[in-house]
Amino acid sequence: MPKRKAAIAVGGVAALGAAALLLPNANASQDGNNAAAAAPKTLKASDASDLASQLEKLLGDAFAGSYYDDGQKQLVVNVVDVSGDENNVIVQAKKAGAQVRQVENSPAELKAASQTLKAKATIPGTSWAVDPKTNKILVTADSTVTGGKWDRLESTVNSLGANMATIKKSAGTFKTFVSGGDAIFGGGARCSLGFNVTAGDGSPAFLTAGHCGVAAEKWSDSENGAPIGTVDQAVFPGEGDFALVKYDDAATQAPSEVNVGQQKVAITEAAEATVGTEVFRMGSTTGLSNGQVLGLDATVNYPEGTVTGLIQTNVCAEPGDSGGSLFTQDGQAIGLTSGGSGDCTVGGETFFQPVTTALEATGATLGAGGAGGGAGAGQEAGGQGNGAGAGQEAGGEQAGQGAGEQGAGQEAGGQDNGAGAGEEAGAGQDAGAGQETGGEQAGQGAGEQGAGQEAGGQDNGAGAGEEAGAGAGNGQNDKH
Numbered sequence: 305m306p307k308r309k310a311a312i313a314v315g316g317v318a319a320l321g322a323a324a325l326l327l328p329n330a331n332a333s334q335d336g337n338n339a340a341a342a343a344p345k346t347l348k349a350s351d352a353s354d355l356a357s358q359l360e361k362l363l364g365d366a367f368a369g370s371y372y373d374d375g376q377k378q379l380v381v382n383v384v385d386v387s388g389d390e391n392n393v394i395v396q397a398k399k400a401g402a403q404v405r406q407v408e409n410s411p412a413e414l415k416a417a418s419q420t421l422k423a424k425a426t427i428p429g430t431s432w433a434v435d436p437k438t439n440k441i442l443v444t445a446d447s448t449v450t451g452g453k454w455d456r457l458e459s460t461v462n463s464l465g466a467n468m469a470t471i472k473k474s475a476g477t478f479k480t481f482v483s484g485g486d487a488i489f490g491g492g493a494r495c496s497l498g499f500n501v502t503a504g505d506g507s508p509a510f511l512t513a514g515h516c517g518v519a520a521e522k523w524s525d526s527e528n529g530a531p532i533g534t535v536d537q538a539v540f541p542g543e544g545d546f547a548l549v550k551y552d553d554a555a556t557q558a559p560s561e562v563n564v565g566q567q568k569v570a571i572t573e574a575a576e577a578t579v580g581t582e583v584f585r586m587g588s589t590t591g592l593s594n595g596q597v598l599g600l601d602a603t604v605n606y607p608e609g610t611v612t613g614l615i616q617t618n619v620c621a622e623p624g625d626s627g628g629s630l631f632t633q634d635g636q637a638i639g640l641t642s643g644g645s646g647d648c649t650v651g652g653e654t655f656f657q658p659v660t661t662a663l664e665a666t667g668a669t670l671g672a673g674g675a676g677g678g679a680g681a682g683q684e685a686g687g688q689g690n691g692a693g694a695g696q697e698a699g700g701e702q703a704g705q706g707a708g709e710q711g712a713g714q715e716a717g718g719q720d721n722g723a724g725a726g727e728e729a730g731a732g733q734d735a736g737a738g739q740e741t742g743g744e745q746a747g748q749g750a751g752e753q754g755a756g757q758e759a760g761g762q763d764n765g766a767g768a769g770e771e772a773g774a775g776a777g778n779g780q781n782d783k784h
Contacts, residue, residue, distance in 0.1 A: 344378040345401025349581045350634040352379040356578055359397050366393060368407050369436030372580035374596065380580075382407040382436055407439040408467060417441050417464045418603065425460040427453050428607050429478050431655070432469070433599030433616040436579050441469035442599050442616070444653060446478045446645050476645030476652045478606055480515045480545075481626040487588030488512065488627075489527050490520025496588040496628035498640040499571060499659065500558035501548070503536065504667030508558035509550040511662055512627030513640055514540030515608065517547025532556070537666050541609030545642040546662035547627075560670050571629075574659045574670050575636040577615045583638055585617075585656075587625025590648045595619035604655050606643060614655040615639050620648035630656045637670060 347355065349372055356370040359381055368382035381402045383394060397404050414434050418441060421432050429446040443461055445454065461471045487496050495516035503509040510533065512523075517538025522531035531552060538547035551558060560571045577583070577597045584594045599616035619630070621641050630639035639656030646652015663670065 344376075344398075344403040346377045347372075347379055347401065348377070348634065349374070349578065349632060350575065350636055353575055353578045353581065353636075355379055355400060355402060356381065357576065359400065359402060362396060363393050365410075368410055368439065369434065369600075370402075370578065371436045372578045373403070374580055374582060378403050380405060380436075382439060384408070384410045409439050413468070414439075414441060417468050418601075420464060421460060421469075422603065422610075424463075425457045426605055426610055427457060428605050429453075430457060431478065431602055431604040431616070431653070433602030433614075435470075435599045438470065440467065443469050443471040444474050445471065446474045446476060448477055449473075474645045474653055475650065476647070478604060478643060478645050478653075479623075480513070480606060480608070480643040481587070481589075481621050481623050481641060487624060488516075488523045488525060489529075490516070490523040490531075493519045494588065494624045495519075495523075495626045496586070496624065496641065498627050498629045499637050499670060500560055501663070501666075501668040501670055502558075503548065503550055507550050507554055508556045509533070509536065509548055509668060510558065511640055511659065511666075511668070512547050512549060513642055513657065514538045514545040514547045515642070516627050517549065523549055539665065541606065541611045543612055544661060544665065545611050545614070545657045546640055546665070548662075548666040548668055570635055571631060571637050571670065572635045573637070574663055575632070575638060576660055577638050577656075577658060581632065583617060583619060583630050583632055585619045585621060585625070585628060585630050585641060585654070587621055587628035587641060589622045589624035590620065593620050593648060598653075602655055604643065611642065611655075613658065613661060614642055615658055617654050617656065618651065619654050620646060620651055621654045622647045630659075 352372045356379055359370070360367045363381070363383060366383045366385060368384045370379060370381045372378075373380055379402045381397055381404050383397075383404055383406055394404055418432060418434075421441070421443065427445075427449060429448040430444065432441050432443045435442040441464070443457070445457055449457060458471060461469045487494050493516065495512055498511040498513070500508070500510050516523075517535045518540050521535050523533045523535070524531050533549040533551050536548045536550045539545065540547075577600060579597050579600060581597050582594060583597055584592060586592050595618040597615060597617050601612075602614040602616040603610060603612045604614055615630070615638070617630070621628070621644060625641050626643065628641040629637065630641065631637050637659045639658055640662065642655045642657050644652055644654035646654075659670075662668075
C-alpha cells in the first residue's frame with residue numbers, strides 16, 4: 305500500500321448513487337381503506353435504510369425496529385401500541401412505502417431484557433442482539449459455554465419469558481480476528497485498514513478495529529516497513545471496538561474510495577446498518593465476502609472483555625480481517641470487523657463496529673472532508689445542500705454544490721460535475737460519476753447517475769432518473 309496513495313482495498317462492487325426518499329409532505333388521510341390500498345414500495349437497500357431512519361423519527365414511541373426484506377425488496381417496520389390504520393402516523397408510514405406490522409415487544413422491553421442478560425449472564429463466549437425480524441433478543445453461545453455456564457445462560461433466557469428471547473449454540477469460539485501476517489502491521493499483529501477518514505483537526509487518518517489500536521501504537525503497510533500511522537484514539541473493550549489512526553505524513557492522500565485493482569469505487573457516505581440488508585466485507589486474510597445483517601445493538605463477551613453496540617451478521621471472517629470494512633453495494637460504509645466465530649470454510653457469526661458510531665466518537669469524517677456520521681452535509685433541507693463533491697485523487701480543487709445526494713468525480717483530468725451532499729433535499733439530483741477522463745465531464749439532468757468514462761475530450765452524461773427534482777451541481781478536480 306503506497307504511503308502517498310493509501311486507498312482501501314475492499315472488493316469489486318460498483319458504487320451506485322442512491323436517490324433520497326422523502327416522506328409525504330401532504331397530510332395523510334386517516335381513511336383506513338386508503339391506507340390499506342397503499343402497497344409497500346420496492347426499494348433498494350440504501351433507500352430502505354434512509355426511509356427507516358425517517359420513519360423512526362415519525363413514529364416515535366410506536367416504532368419497534370425495522371428490517372429489509374431482501375426477497376421482496378421492501379422495508380418492514382414494526383410498531384407497538386397502535387390502533388391499526390386509525391393512527392395517522394401508521395397511515396403515513398404505509399404511504400411512504402413501508403410494510404407495517406404490529407409486534408408484541410417494545411424497544412424498552414427488549415432493552416430491559418438485554419440489561420437482565422448483562423447482569424446475570426455476562427459469560428465469555430456469549431452474545432445477544434436485537435432481531436427485529438422475530439421481535440426478540442437473539443442470544444448466541446459459542447462452543448466454550450458448557451456445563452454450569454450453559455445452565456446459567458439458559459436459565460436467564462427462560463426467565464425473560466417465552467416470547468422475549470431465543471438461544472442458539474455456535475460451533476466456533478468467539479474471538480477477535482487479529483493475527484500475525486500482512487496488510488497493516490503493528491507490534492507483531494496483523495489487521496486490516498477499514499476506511500480512510502479525515503480527523504477532526506483536518507489531518508488524514510483511517511479507522512480500524514479498537515483491539516488492533518490497543519495492541520500497538522504504530523502501524524505499517526508492510527510487514528517490515530516503517531510506520532505510516534500512529535494510533536490517536538482506541539476503544540476496546542467497552543462501548544465499541546474502533547480506533548482512529550492518523551497518518552504520520554500530513555501530505556498522505558487518503559481518498560474515500562475502494563481500490564479494486566484496475567479501478568476505484570467511491571465510498572460515498574457512512575450509514576446505519578439495517579437488518580436483512582446484503583453487505584460485503586473486505587479483509588486482508590480472506591478478501592471479499594458477503595452476507596446479511598442479522599441483528600443490531602449486539603453485546604459480545606470476548607475473552608478480553610465485553611463490547612457493546614455492535615452489528616451481528618452471517619458474513620465470514622478470519623484472523624487478520626480485524627478492522628476491515630463492511631459496506632453495501634451502493635458504496636455506503638457500514639462497519640469495521642470486530643470478531644466472531646467460525647471461518648470462511650464453515651461460516652459462523654461475525655460482529656462489526658458501526659462506522660457511524662466510530663465517526664461520532666472520534667470526531668472524524670468519512671473521506672477528505674466528506675460525509676460523516678451517516679449523512680451528507682445539508683441534510684433534510686428544503687432547498688440546497690452544499691457538501692463534498694468528492695473529486696478523488698485530485699491535486700487541485702474539490703467542490704460540490706447541489707441539492708441531491710453525493711457526486712464522485714474520480715481520476716479526472718479536468719472538470720467533473722456532480723451533485724453535492726445535500727441529502728433529502730426538496731430539489732436536486734444524484735451525481736454523475738466521471739472516471740478516468742482526460743478532459744471535461746458534465747453530468748446534467750434530473751436523474752440518479754450520468755457517467756462519462758474514459759473520454760479524451762468532453763463527455764456529457766445526462767441522468768434520467770429516479771425520485772429526483774431538478775437541479776445540477778458543480779465540482780472540479782485536477783489530476784495529480
